[in-house]
Each structure stands twice: as structure tokens, then as C-alpha cells.
Amino acid sequence: MRLDSVKKYLRHQSIMQRKSTFSNAFASALAPYDEFSREEVAAALRDLGQDPDGDLVCAYCGHTAQTWDHVFNRVIAGEFSGHGHRIRNLVPCCRTCNERKGQKPWRDWLRLLAPPDEHERVANFERFLSMADPAPITSDDMRHHTHAELSRFLEIRSEVFKLMREADDLAAIIRSRASTRKQNDWIGPDADGPSFVV
Ligand SMILES: [Zn+2]
Incomplete structure (x- = not known):
């Protein structure tokens, strides 16, 4: 290596x-x-x-x-x-x-x-x-036979991606605030706050 x-x-x-x-x-x-x-x-x-x-x-x-x-x-x-x-x-x-x-x-x-x-x-x-x-199998075949199910399936997929993007934005805020706090003599996690250890 x-x-x-x-x-x-x-x-x-x-x-x-x-x-x-x-x-x-x-x-x-x-x-x-x-x-x-x-x-x-x-x-x-x-x-x-x-x-x-x-x-x-x-x-x-x-x-x-x-x-x-x-x-x-x-x-x-x-x-x-x-x-x-x-x-x-x-x-x-x-x-x-x-x-x-x-x-x-x-x-x-x-x-x-x-x-x-x-x-x-x-x-x-x-x-x-x-x-x-x-x-x-073409997506037209699928759409023809299972229109409602396929539409909902694709809707769920978009929703998952939307939530992933939102989680990324939140993670950026959390990272940035956590590091700011550390620079201000942060000595450890709050007893009642969330842990950042994953
Ligand atoms: Zn080979």
C-alpha cells in the first residue's frame, strides 16, 4: 500500500x-x-x-x-x-x-x-x-401493465433522492457548527445532546 x-x-x-x-x-x-x-x-x-x-x-x-x-x-x-x-x-x-x-x-x-x-x-x-x-422488458411494457404501481415506485425513488440531498445539506450545517463550537473551547458533547460518533 x-x-x-x-x-x-x-x-x-x-x-x-x-x-x-x-x-x-x-x-x-x-x-x-x-x-x-x-x-x-x-x-x-x-x-x-x-x-x-x-x-x-x-x-x-x-x-x-x-x-x-x-x-x-x-x-x-x-x-x-x-x-x-x-x-x-x-x-x-x-x-x-x-x-x-x-x-x-x-x-x-x-x-x-x-x-x-x-x-x-x-x-x-x-x-x-x-x-x-x-x-x-421495456419500460413501456411495464407502464402498460402496472401504470399506477410503476408511477408510485418512481415517485418513491425521487423522494428518496430528495431526502438524501436534504440530509447532505443538514450534514454540512452540523459539521460546520460542530467545528465552530470546537474552536470555541468545546470540551465534549452535551450530556443531553446528540452524539456525533457514528
Ligand atoms: Zn477478465
Whole structure:
């Protein structure tokens, strides 16, 4: 570890910085998912050119897999994309590819990565995806079937973000007043006041 790594702690941390985590949580809650079926997962892995009973490798670069990557992201620009936690949307992945692929389409990521067996990997992905559900759920589908529920759901999401912003503003006031008070010979917390220790 290098000295500079302490820097990430020595800065202001707001609640709104976590907005994408919350957006993801709301989108993930809408995302469809498959029940676990060992046979279906094994068949999907075989299509990717992997041994379902062996140690899995990253579908993009071939290094040891440490996680699963959603081939199609569940969230695009903060909104549910229509793609979910489906067996044919999850591939074994190393952490580096998982973090660096980001929102890039799988084909673009493979092209950028340019592994020596790129063509074979592309063919594997095509075979793997050929058995996937053809069309994602669109927000129009959702709106059509569950108009009132979806509207309320989105209203709650906005409300949560509004409350997070308000809490950030309050935190700024609390921080600033607490430090002013400290400079004026503040010697400890009030016996009946709130504690700032979290
Ligand atoms: Zn990888």
C-alpha cells in the first residue's frame, strides 16, 4: 500500500455520492431473475466453452473468475434497462474486467481487450446469447401493465433522492457548527445532546 491511498478517506463524503448505488438498488428490484437450475447454468457455461465442473475462468480474458458479470447492464443512465439477473445474462468474470467493462457492450469490451482467442470468445458469446430471451422488458411494457404501481415506485425513488440531498445539506450545517463550537473551547458533547460518533 502506498502513502497516497489514504487520500480517499481525507475528503468530504456525501450521501448523494451513493446515488448510483441507490439507483442500482431500485433498478435491480425491477429486474427479472431466473430460478437457479444447475442444468441450465451448466449448459450455458458449456456454450461459453467452459467446463461447468471445473474452475471457471473470465469469459472475457480467461483469467481466474472471481465474480459474475451481467452481460447486459441492468441500469443504463440510472434507469432499469430491461435486462435482469438471468442465467443467460451472467458470465464468469475476473474483477478487473468486471470493473473496467462498465457500461460497454460485451463485443466492444472484447475488441478493446483483444485476447489472442478473441474470435473464439465472440463465437462463444454468440452461442451463449442465442438461447437467451430475445427481448428485454421495456419500460413501456411495464407502464402498460402496472401504470399506477410503476408511477408510485418512481415517485418513491425521487423522494428518496430528495431526502438524501436534504440530509447532505443538514450534514454540512452540523459539521460546520460542530467545528465552530470546537474552536470555541468545546470540551465534549452535551450530556443531553446528540452524539456525533457514528
Ligand atoms: Zn477478465
